Amino acid sequence: MSVIHNTEKQSKQKLTLFAITWPIFIEIMLHMIMGNADTLMLSQYSDDAVAAVGVSNQLLMVIIVMFGFIATGTSILVAQYLGAEDEEKAIRFAIVSIFANIAIGLLLSIILLIFSEPLLRMMNLPPELMADAVIYLQVVGGFSFIQALIMTIGAVIRSHGFTKDAMYVTIGMNIFNIVGNYLFIFGAFGFPTLGVTGVAIATIISRSIGVIVLLYLLYKRLDGNLHFSFLRTFPKYEVKSLLKIGIPTAGEHLSYTTSQLVMTYFIASIGTEALTTKVYAQNIMMLVLLFSVAIGQGTQILVGHQVGAKKLEEAYSRCIRSLKIAITVSLAMGIIFYLFSNLLFSIFTSNQEIIATGSLLLLLTIVLEPGRAFNLVVINCLRAAGDVRFPVYLGILSMWGVAVTVSYTLGIYFGLGLVGIWIAFILDEWLRGLIMLWRWRSRKWQSMSFVKEKEKKQHA
Template sequence: MKENKTKHLTLFALTWPIFVEILLHMLMGNADTLMLSQYSDKAVAAVGVSNQILSVVIVMFGFVAQGAAILIAQNLGANRSKQAGEISVLSISLNLWFSLLLSVALFFGAKAILRIMDLPNEIMGEATAYMQIVGGLIFVQALIMTTGAILRSYGHTKDTMMVTIGMNILNVIGNYFVIFGPFGFPVFGVAGVAYSTAISRFIGFVVLLLLLIKRTQGELDFSRFLRYPRQHVKGLLQIGIPSAGEQLSYNASQMVITYFVAQLGTVAITTKVYAQNIMMFIFLFSIAIGQGTQILIGHMIGAGKIEDAYERAIKSLRISIFISLGTAGLVYILHDQLLGIFTDNPTILETGAFLLLMTVILEPGRAFNLVMISSLRAAGDVKFPVYIGIASMWGISVTFAWFFGIFLDLGLIGIWIAFIADEWLRGVFMLRRWRKRHWVSMSFVDRTEQ
């Protein structure tokens, strides 16, 4: 029955729950931004910069979650459910201890990290409070990422979607109480939003864990929680570290670019936050398609269906480019209404509108990366995206951001030029790599059997 289920997985069946889930994750972040915008633009900037830093930390948890997702999919495709269950328990254990260490570091080092970002003094206090609360409890997000990745690899994408819906509802209700203070409830502002986020995440993790135990029907042996089989740890590290490395490099480069933007002032920071929050709704289609494609290709590679895997990636790429281009165009047409949701500041509205126009060029290039990198990872070719990513993100994105944005004084427009150049350059390299089929001999399942 497990083998038949693997054979009948489809891109649409996997992708639409992932799409809804990612949409709701983005809505959770946007709910914080939108509701705080009614409280203070400075609070928005504080939370925006803090989340930029926290996103880098979250990516560090991804080296286990990404590795587990690929290994579990390949083992399930090869009908090796016992090995898939062992990897699932191992990944939860490893990410728990690793994330606890980072949580402690973020709590005690919040202010020092924000000072490195050269944050304006007017938002330093609120940014520190937010980072200490959300960062101090960031280990919960690591556990959510891991259990969610396991469930998706088993094909249960609807479960993670439903849990995300619940987390969003709890987060919005919590935000409403701590920001607007109904029924005489005290107003806590940024600190209250941080607690609302942390509490909703914790409840979400508990539900995900219960669902994981139920869906795997006894295949997960938690008595092995503190056992670390050498072959599985090695496999997670071989796949997970390079996979997370590409994303870590991206987020680290974004931190440097945020440092450049911080030099342009609070208005520039706020404009970037609003524009990127809107842009998230464009590229979430590509993210969902990429993740769904990764699951399918992982199963196909495990089952030895090489040609099916190759065609699946190309078809997914075409779909993603078409949707990204259409959605970006629609967002630009509606830019007045969308930006108007967040602010009535004329400077932010004018600059934000031009950034959204440039996004029409940017997003198809991003689609190349999101789909093709996911495909390469699923096939076991995890190092190449990291090498090209590091070279392009730092050699093109960061360098161009400084040159056009700061040196030529083009501001945020110069920053967006850098984003466009980086995404398209990497995208072309990834597609070329896939077409050359170097990944055919890189299946992790094949390597372990040699």
């Protein structure tokens, strides 16, 4: 274990917000580019194909939430135990989480493979989009267990401070995905022209290569110290701890994702053009959002280490400083993207109604994204400190009581369409964000660390 200790000591010395966050930023940006590449390439093939893949991805987001509850618990527990200098316990949590997500991933993959068409019907998908959407959901969803592994192993590697590793893997995955899209969508170099099916195949191939490389990096970074002998008996403590964080976190993410599904249902009832506009707008908005996402994830790792080491004042200040950065950057990027909105939408489509409506949505995004920054940063800090239930209770109340209710009232009942639904997004994000900030300032999280003082002394 001395080798691991030396490795961790070296990584901890580099744990500054910038050192941890910039690779996360690049990694998330590349993930988003991968989604945008699919959308951009498919937009040259068919606007209907874009809408079909967009709705399928909404359902896949629900599945990713299921994987995320283990990955999030892993990230927090590994970070806290590394902060408490208990590397052995951190590795045990990593191993248990990988096996747990493989099991969950296989089960959900089978469900998506069998029930893809009934699930899409529940989304009120227009009939002309059904065939493409089913194919995409069956192929990508049927292999979604690969994504479960990517998320879990990536969480372990990032929590150890090796955020560059995950970034490099994502770069490679993007290259394979874009090349695969080009070959299968456009039938280049004699490959068959497969459209949506080709995009799905390219996605699976790139993810499969990515998970193989991540497994190798995990083994290398932990110097081969992946001991499985403790699994001879059921790892009750590790599973219980993972579920203690994961289930509430999954509840919040699941509530958000399902509320988004309901609002996608509302948009689908408006028409295919509205659905396509929403897909294009959210793909562009993701490029604004990624700054806050990266800062939030990087801050979560830092706060987890600081809370594990009982450096509570440092953790408190770190969250506030990160929040100020995230708000400033998201506001500035929102303004820039709005100023170039016509140009950005014209990359995807020549439909002037989609461009006009999409530009209006980006104007509203200037108000939306600073509010979202509160949630992405402060909620991650609360989780990292062990305060995992409060965000869930408030999130469910706001997402359904504000976002869904107001989106239907303004968007459908009063006929404001996508503009009304975007206003609902704004109200939800700002309400939750300000209350989360109040919760952080209350300092109730300071007594919620998963690494207790007694346990820390035992492993000293």
